[in-house]
Amino acid sequence: MTCETEEIYEVSDLERIFNPGNIAIIGVSAKGFGFGSGMFLSLLSVGFKGKIYPVNPKGGEFAGMTMYKNVDEIPGEIDFAIIAVPARLVPGALEACRRKGVTGAEILTAGFKESGLPEGVALEEEIRRIANKGIRVIGPNCFGIYCPKSGLTLLPGPDLSRDSGPVAFLSQSGGMAIDFAHIGKWAGIKFSKVVSFGNGADLRETELLEYLGRDPETRVISMYIEGVEDGKEFFKILKDVASKKPVIVYKGGLSDAGHRAVESHTASLGGNKVIWESVLRQCNAIQVGDLWEMAQTTMAFSLLPEKVYEGIAVAGGGGALGVSACDAAEGFGLALPRLEKRISDKIMEVLPKPGSSAANPIDVANPLVPPNVLGEALLNAGEDKKIDIQILISLLHHYKPLAMGMGVAVKEATPYNELVTMAKEVVDTTGKPVVLVLPNYKQEMEYMDIEELMRETRRVFLDKGIPVFGELKDALRAIARVSNYYARK
């Protein structure tokens, strides 16, 4: 019973931190310099609805608001504090918050354990001691919490998306947190919570992961970790959470030099590569090797139905693309089964000739084949029992010469709206997902219009819940990861 009570207590603490009714920002400069002032403006810009109390020992004003000289002056209870004073002043500020009864604080300031200096190590020890007396701490050396629902945002985060979604991200690195949150904005990843916990003097990977495992707003969890405090406990929790929801893990610092970089970055204990990889596999966590891979994998998990995908159909214009598709699929343990003859015959009826083929991959012979013809091909291929998912490769830059010939803008000449309507119809009719691959081979300065077309196309597909990748290999890898996770689950 003690354990249960504790659990409930912790959850409500973290709930209050993620959804604060009000915030004190300690270290706002009247001149607008520094992290505190930046965070103040970012919260306004992102639309935090509660009360924000700026604190500066000299008082004064910022952005039309009177500043409090210390937290004690602030009337009433405080849910959350953001601390952005110089490192040596942090323990005092945190202790004042604790005395005031603040539930939790994020400490943005750097210069603690990661500095490698004795003063920094001692200051961090003090933070830990104060936290243990009764205030939860995120950081130090972090970018804080982003929670679109409550209006919290990361340090340089005035322009993060305000849309909530099913993905949580835990990151020891602030840069990785802000970069991932930015990528999410255009790559189809919507967040429940993002936490940059930096040195993790108090709250860190294990406890946060456990919380997210129970969080009904979180369906997919991604993490960037440089090191864990208690490996045994972390893996126990990871195994438990990963048995309920996909957990995507990017572990940095598995090389010798990477280990050295970790020391000066977040002062974590790295750990052995072989052990990490085998334990992650045992936990059925999904290991990724870099930021893009993490983004693509996370997007796939959040958009694809929770299923095993073995047979893939690939359709597109250009034979070499089909060849590449097959080779890459095999490398990821996926198959492009030959379509039933009656199905490929039916597809061949609608495809232009010569140059096309429909055994799978489906080579539609040229990239300007109209969406309804592509739709016929995908509807038929989706009928094959061996096919679980379909990939459409669209080389939209080929519409540029056509547009020039017609004297119109490339967006007007390109049937991207028809393409997305067709793809959605295929998904709804066949009950099998479609994934779009949208490479851009024309990235010259003078072809910004093609880039705009690509981004608009990506947006309309993602809006319909259809995953979009820039490269075929990335799409196949992400599908394989989703499939493997549900196969092992």
Add this chain to the structure above:
Amino acid sequence: MTCETEEIYEVSDLERIFNPGNIAIIGVSAKGFGFGSGMFLSLLSVGFKGKIYPVNPKGGEFAGMTMYKNVDEIPGEIDFAIIAVPARLVPGALEACRRKGVTGAEILTAGFKESGLPEGVALEEEIRRIANKGIRVIGPNCFGIYCPKSGLTLLPGPDLSRDSGPVAFLSQSGGMAIDFAHIGKWAGIKFSKVVSFGNGADLRETELLEYLGRDPETRVISMYIEGVEDGKEFFKILKDVASKKPVIVYKGGLSDAGHRAVESHTASLGGNKVIWESVLRQCNAIQVGDLWEMAQTTMAFSLLPEKVYEGIAVAGGGGALGVSACDAAEGFGLALPRLEKRISDKIMEVLPKPGSSAANPIDVANPLVPPNVLGEALLNAGEDKKIDIQILISLLHHYKPLAMGMGVAVKEATPYNELVTMAKEVVDTTGKPVVLVLPNYKQEMEYMDIEELMRETRRVFLDKGIPVFGELKDALRAIARVSNYYARK
């Protein structure tokens, strides 16, 4: 002696094909439909300087030029013919060219061996017979030859670059040829010759590779092959050429399904994966797995000095990037050696604190560190004997909020010109190359200005001969490939 004479004869034939004084295009439609008319306009657009003779059995006019009813009507000698008539008419057109004494022809038409139909196979056999009687043939089922120096261009190639450079590309796939040529235009790859040889009824991989091995205008060779006609001969030539110049090979169709796709694409014999990989290694050819990898590797070979690179220094803002750099470098067999203490101390003197570190990776603490500070760091790191090459990671999108604060365009707020001047100075002073990594994490519709900034930055760096990559992993992989090639050579 016979052998030598033959060789000289062949070279001069191919020389004439790559640099024709005049061209007959057989199959130009008066209405402007089809490949022939498209190629006619493309050649004008790219600036072919010689005479172009359009041929149409019905005569008539196209683009203000009178059409010849057949090649025999064309006065004088013809160097090169482009054949774009329907498949069943191709042998007749080719035979007419041969009788006329045309040196070589490219056949753009598809519908031959790759169709899998007996008629197609028979028609291709006829082409081969005619070629053997004395006319060299590129194709059929191809996009032809692109040679910026002579003004030849690929099938849908009105907008390819007119700048010549050291890279040759041989491709069995037309789509791959045009895509690679387009990528080259903005990714720092300049071409001597690109040949899409399709089904390769006459001229194909081995002979063309041998020619390029001797071609003084070609310093780096890339190839996309689906299958070779005579494996033993090909590998003999490959080994010989790769001992003189880097040969980058993208072999498609090494999987089961890929093999099937190859059949319907260029009707080649695929071959076994294990054998291919081991033979390529024995030949010291550089194997790549997809189009982007081929582009990045080719660019690195064409821009980096011909040397072995073992020790890398990595500098950038953001600790996690440094951690990623170390991990990825180790995976490619490269090292980030710890810098000499006196050197890292000197670097630490100029870096902002806290948050920075200079043991290698060099974490400059924030992405807005001015170019002269970065320059100091790179100049010092370049003095370390263990460092052979340096990577600079620039997160330029971080200048966007700064630009907004200043009320100016992001291009005005970003010191990209100072960055390139600094990087060039580092290269010249240290005698060691610098490579730029330029990720774009803000690809929203509303941030097209950031994309423009990235492209402009990429352009100014490439103009100074500094390789630019979008992702760190790609940069490391490409450097490792260059290093391994020269280590084994």
